[in-house]
Amino acid sequence: MLRYLGKRFLLILPTIFVPLILVFLLLRLSPGDPAGMMLGDQATAEQIAALRTQLGLDQPIWVQFLLWLKGIVTLDLGNSIFFREPVMQIVPRYAGVTIMLTLVALTLAILIGITMGLISAMNRNRPIDRGVVTTAVLGISLPEFWFALLLIFIFAVTLRWFPVAGYNPPSAGVIAFASTIFLPALALGVRQSALMTRMMRSSMLDVLNEPYITTARAQGLPESKVIGQYAMRTAAMPVVTVAGLSAGYMLGGAVAIEIIFALPGLGRMLVEAVGRRDYPLVEGGVLTISLVLAVLNLAIDLIYAILDPRIRYQ
Amino acid sequence: MTAHLAPLPADQLSPAPLAPTVLDVDNLSLSLRNADGMLPIVTDVSFSIRQGEAVALVGESGCGKSITASAIMGIAPENAVISGTITLNGKVISNLSPGDRRRLCGRHMGFIFQEPMTALHPALSIGRQMTDTLRHNLGLSQGEATNRAAELLDRVGIPRARDILKGYVHELSGGMRQRVMIALAISCGPSLIIADEPTTALDVTIQAQVLDLLEDMRRELNLAMLFITHDLEVVGDFCEKAVVMYAGDVVERGLSADIVGAPTHPYARGLIDAVPAHDDGRTRLTPILGTVPPVGQWPEGCRFAPRCSRADAQCQTRPSLERHGQTDARCWHPLEGNR
Numbered sequence: 310m311l312r313y314l315g316k317r318f319l320l321i322l323p324t325i326f327v328p329l330i331l332v333f334l335l336l337r338l339s340p341g342d343p344a345g346m347m348l349g350d351q352a353t354a355e356q357i358a359a360l361r362t363q364l365g366l367d368q369p370i371w372v373q374f375l376l377w378l379k380g381i382v383t384l385d386l387g388n389s390i391f392f393r394e395p396v397m398q399i400v401p402r403y404a405g406v407t408i409m410l411t412l413v414a415l416t417l418a419i420l421i422g423i424t425m426g427l428i429s430a431m432n433r434n435r436p437i438d439r440g441v442v443t444t445a446v447l448g449i450s451l452p453e454f455w456f457a458l459l460l461i462f463i464f465a466v467t468l469r470w471f472p473v474a475g476y477n478p479p480s481a482g483v484i485a486f487a488s489t490i491f492l493p494a495l496a497l498g499v500r501q502s503a504l505m506t507r508m509m510r511s512s513m514l515d516v517l518n519e520p521y522i523t524t525a526r527a528q529g530l531p532e533s534k535v536i537g538q539y540a541m542r543t544a545a546m547p548v549v550t551v552a553g554l555s556a557g558y559m560l561g562g563a564v565a566i567e568i569i570f571a572l573p574g575l576g577r578m579l580v581e582a583v584g585r586r587d588y589p590l591v592e593g594g595v596l597t598i599s600l601v602l603a604v605l606n607l608a609i610d611l612i613y614a615i616l617d618p619r620i621r622y623q
Numbered sequence: 624m625t626a627h628l629a630p631l632p633a634d635q636l637s638p639a640p641l642a643p644t645v646l647d648v649d650n651l652s653l654s655l656r657n658a659d660g661m662l663p664i665v666t667d668v669s670f671s672i673r674q675g676e677a678v679a680l681v682g683e684s685g686c687g688k689s690i691t692a693s694a695i696m697g698i699a700p701e702n703a704v705i706s707g708t709i710t711l712n713g714k715v716i717s718n719l720s721p722g723d724r725r726r727l728c729g730r731h732m733g734f735i736f737q738e739p740m741t742a743l744h745p746a747l748s749i750g751r752q753m754t755d756t757l758r759h760n761l762g763l764s765q766g767e768a769t770n771r772a773a774e775l776l777d778r779v780g781i782p783r784a785r786d787i788l789k790g791y792v793h794e795l796s797g798g799m800r801q802r803v804m805i806a807l808a809i810s811c812g813p814s815l816i817i818a819d820e821p822t823t824a825l826d827v828t829i830q831a832q833v834l835d836l837l838e839d840m841r842r843e844l845n846l847a848m849l850f851i852t853h854d855l856e857v858v859g860d861f862c863e864k865a866v867v868m869y870a871g872d873v874v875e876r877g878l879s880a881d882i883v884g885a886p887t888h889p890y891a892r893g894l895i896d897a898v899p900a901h902d903d904g905r906t907r908l909t910p911i912l913g914t915v916p917p918v919g920q921w922p923e924g925c926r927f928a929p930r931c932s933r934a935d936a937q938c939q940t941r942p943s944l945e946r947h948g949q950t951d952a953r954c955w956h957p958l959e960g961n962r
Contacts, residue, residue, distance in 0.1 A: 520742040526698050528756040528807065529729030538755075542746050617746050618791045 310614065317610050324606070325599040332595045333377065336588050337370055343390045343586040364390065366588075377592065386596070387589040391582070396593035400575070404597050406476055407575035410566070411559045411601070413490050414498035419552055421502035423545065426509020430544075431536070433514060441506065448503030454565045457496035461569070464492060474571035493570040497562060501555040505548050513544040546616055553609040557602050642673040644713075645814050645847035646695065651707035651717075653687075653694050661704065662919050665691050665871045668707070669944075670864075672815065677841060677848040679858040679879060681894070682868035683915050688851045691868075692817045695849070696734055697724030712814060729760045733808030735818040735837075739800035743792040749776075749803055750788030753810060760811040775806040779836060798829035802836065809840055816841075817849045822857070834861060855898050859883040867891045870915055870926040877950025887952040887959075890927045925955065 344360040345352070361367045365376065380386050386396035429441040465473040471492050477485040516522060517540055525539045526532075564576030575594055582590040614620045653665040665687040672678045680688045693699045695709055697716070709717040711731060716724065728734070736742035744752055753775065754768035763771060769788065776784035779802040792800055801821060808816055818837065822830040838861065841848050850862050858865050858879045865879040867888065875888040886892045893911035913930040922928055928938040933956040940955075947957040 520736055520738065521744045523693075523698060524734070524736060524742045524804075524807075525744070525752075526725065527696055527728050527732075527734035529725055529727070529760050529811070530755060531725065531759070534755070534759070539744055539747070542744070618748075619745065619793055 313614060313620070314611075317607055321603040321607060324603045325596070328599050329592065329596055330374075333374055333592060334370070336583075336586075336591060337373070341586045342366070343588055346586050347390060381596070386593045389582075389587055389590040391585045391587045391590070396589050399578075399590060400593045400597050403573055403575045403578040403594075404601070405478065406572050407560065407563050407567070407598075408601055409479065409486075409490060410493055410497060410563055410572065410574060411556060411605075413494035414501070414559050415552060415556055415605075417494055418498035418502035418505055418555060419548065421498070422505025422551075423509050423548060425502070425506040426548070427513060427536075427541075429506065429510040430513035430517070438510075442510070445503040445506045448499050449507075451500070453496055453500060453562055454569060456499050457493070457566055457569045460492045460496050474569075476570075476572045489570075489572075493566050493572060496569075497559055497566045501551070501559065504555070505551050508547050508551050509544065512547045513540060516540045516544040519543070542616060546613065549609055549613050549616065553606050556605040556609070560598050560602055642675055644671050644673050645711065646849065647671040647708075647710040648691075648695065649708040649710070651691065651694060651705070651709065653690060653699065653706075654704045655700065656702045656704055663871060663921075664703075664918055665694070667944075668866075668868070668873050670866045670873070670876060672847040672849060672864075674814070674847055675841065675845045676864065677850050677862040679862035679865040680849060680851045680868060681853065681855065681858055681865055683853060683894075685915050685918070686868045687871040688868055689819055692734075692819055692849065692851055696728060696732055696817060697721065698728070729756055729811045729813070731813050731815065733811070733813040733816045735801075735804050735808045735816065735821045737820040738824040739797070739804040740792060740824075742804060743800060743807075745792060747791075748788065749790055749792065749795075753788070753803075753807055756807060756810055772806075772810070775810050776803065779803075779806045779840075781806070796829075797825050798832060801825060801829075801833050805833075805836060805840065809844060809846075812844075813846070815847045815849065817851070819851045820853070821850075822854075823852075837861075855883060855895055867894070870921050871918070872926055872953060873944060874927065874954070875950055875952045876944065881949040885949065885958075887947045887950050887957040888927075888954050889931050889933050889956075889958060891952075892958055893930075925953070 342357070342361070344357045344364060344366065348356055348360060358367070365373060368376075377387070384397065386400075388395055389399055392399055425441050425445070429438045432438045461473055465471045471488055475489055477489045479486045522535060522540055525535045530539070561576075563574055564580055566572070567574040567577040568580070575597060579591060579594045582594060648671065649669050651665065651668040652663070654661040654663045656662075668687075668691055670678060670680075680691065682688050690699060690703075694703065694705050697719075699705060705717070707717065708715055711727065716727060719727075743749070750769060750772055753772035754763075754765060757763050757768035757771055758765065761768075761771075772788055773784040776787055781787055781799060781802050787795070787799075787803070792803070795803065804821075808818075816837075821837065822833050825833060834857065837848070840846060848862075850857070852858060862879045864877065865875075865882045866873055867875040867882065867886075867890065869890045875882055875886060875891045877887075882891055883895060886895060890911070893909070896909040897911060899908060911930060916922065916926070916929070924939040924941050925931070925934070928934040931938070935956070937955045942953050942955050944951050944953045947954070948959060
């Protein structure tokens with residue numbers, strides 16, 4: 310188990326650094342220049358060149374990259390060009406919102422997916438199963454932003470159960486937090502929950518045909534235990550795998566949701582920072598997302614190893 | 624259960640007339656309901672097993688052996704329609720609710736599957752699977768159940784039982800897995816064990832060990848055993864009685880010594896001729912020509928007639944299971960004595 314953990318931990322490094330290198334290069338290869346953006350149209354070439362030197366942008370790319378790597382090690386990601394504030398102070402303010410949004414969305418998606426998939430599998434080919442499958446296909450086909458607008462229209466504008474937009478941090482109280490996070494998380498999680506529903510349904514149907522389920526029944530165990538423990542144990546594994554992929558998807562997909570619900574999250578921060586060519590802030594944001602994704606995936610691998618003993622010994 | 628100790632009607636098939644009947648299957652038929660209607664799978668199967676007796680259910684793949692066993696256990700597919708009477712220890716169980724049937728499983732009937740690798744849960748420890756059964760069926764505490772599970776593994780010849788309890792099925796060898804399966808099946812003291820081709824998936828060298836173990840358990844615990852197999856050698860060595868099935872029908876039924884030695888039904892004869900013999904110097908095997916007709920395409924009369932060299936016009940009508948010589952056979956033209 311420890312060896313497995315160690316191996317998984319080493320695999321995290323490329324997960325974090327490959328996207329960083331790509332972002333670092335893409336930012337500098339794309340047109341537009343932070344110094345020019347900051348100084349505006351009226352600036353002279355000399356002023357721009359002076360600012361570029363001040364920001365270190367006149368140095369060769371590999372020097373800039375090494376300096377930035379050094380920054381990561383010393384926990385100094387530089388100052389935001391736009392905010393003129395250390396990146397290490399800005400990013401956490403936004404990251405908390407995105408992490409919360411992703412975690413709540415993932416939890417909702419897993420709960421909905423497992424429950425609906427189970428109901429569907431247990432009622433195979435009955436009307437309720439067909440209803441769930443149809444809804445799931447619909448759910449996979451609908452884009453998040455459309456669903457987000459639908460949710461706002463129904464639950465915020467018409468029924469007035471939730472605020473239309475805005476964000477209360479968990480420190481403002483559970484109810485205040487939940488009221489602002491629930492709709493965005495639902496909007497973000499709905500496609501993934503539809504995926505997980507279908508995954509859960511087919512995997513449960515497969516598992517129910519497994520001889521070890523017949524054994525459990527032939528041993529006289531009640532159906533609730535056969536389904537709830539023996540079948541669930543193996544049927545949930547593919548759903549856990551999907552959850553890992555979903556987490557990555559949600560971290561990226563959070564951008565649109567954060568903008569629609571006016572959440573001060575990392576996605577919105579990144580979009581604005583890219584627009585301003587705020588290199589240090591973009592890099593800090595991507596680093597944070599990679600880190601969160603790596604940690605989430607590690608957690609999911611752990612759950613997987615707990616669920617399936619065969620993995621621990623490989 | 625004292626009623627069982629009274630002398631039973633003389634049955635010349637039984638080796639021990641006083642042993643009580645554990646399982647009686649009477650006119651069991653099973654059809655599967657599908658979109659096109661009813662698909663008959665098994666028709667009019669009757670046999671009984673006494674305490675301490677092993678009965679073989681023999682036939683080619685697809686003749687209805689395994690589904691007959693699942694109907695007895697009460698774990699047949701959901702779309703199965705079952706008729707006939709199943710009696711366990713003198714009590715009719717075929718009319719019980721699914722929940723009541725489930726309560727008989729484990730406690731009164733144990734099941735041993737063909738492929739222990741897939742029949743044991745891949746992600747739950749051996750101990751968890753055994754103690755779940757023991758706790759649920761016998762109401763033991765976790766500690767008591769663990770002790771009992773270790774004793775059971777010990778009894779089926781598994782060394783270091785305590786360690787194995789913590790392990791998983793993929794860590795065991797094929798023979799060990801089947802021993803665990805046997806320990807699980809006998810764990811709650813059933814009176815009947817149904818073994819569905821318990822050695823087919825094992826190496827030949829392990830097969831004999833597992834058969835010996837089953838034989839020991841049967842003698843030690845005085846178990847009634849239904850042994851599903853296609854291996855006639857096993858039938859002769861291991862089972863007192865045999866029921867030969869073909870295309871969902873019982874075609875011959877009797878003492879296995881008689882069936883193996885002097886079969887009456889041409890299909891049973893064919894099965895025996897298709898087994899390689901070690902001692903009689905024959906070099907060529909005689910296969911049964913053709914294949915078992917698929918379910919739903921059975922002929923009207925005798926279902927074996929299209930493959931039978933003795934078939935004639937009479938075989939267009941369905942024969943009944945009748946006594947011919949030493950055994951019961953479903954045939955208009957039974958073979959007489961040894962060829």
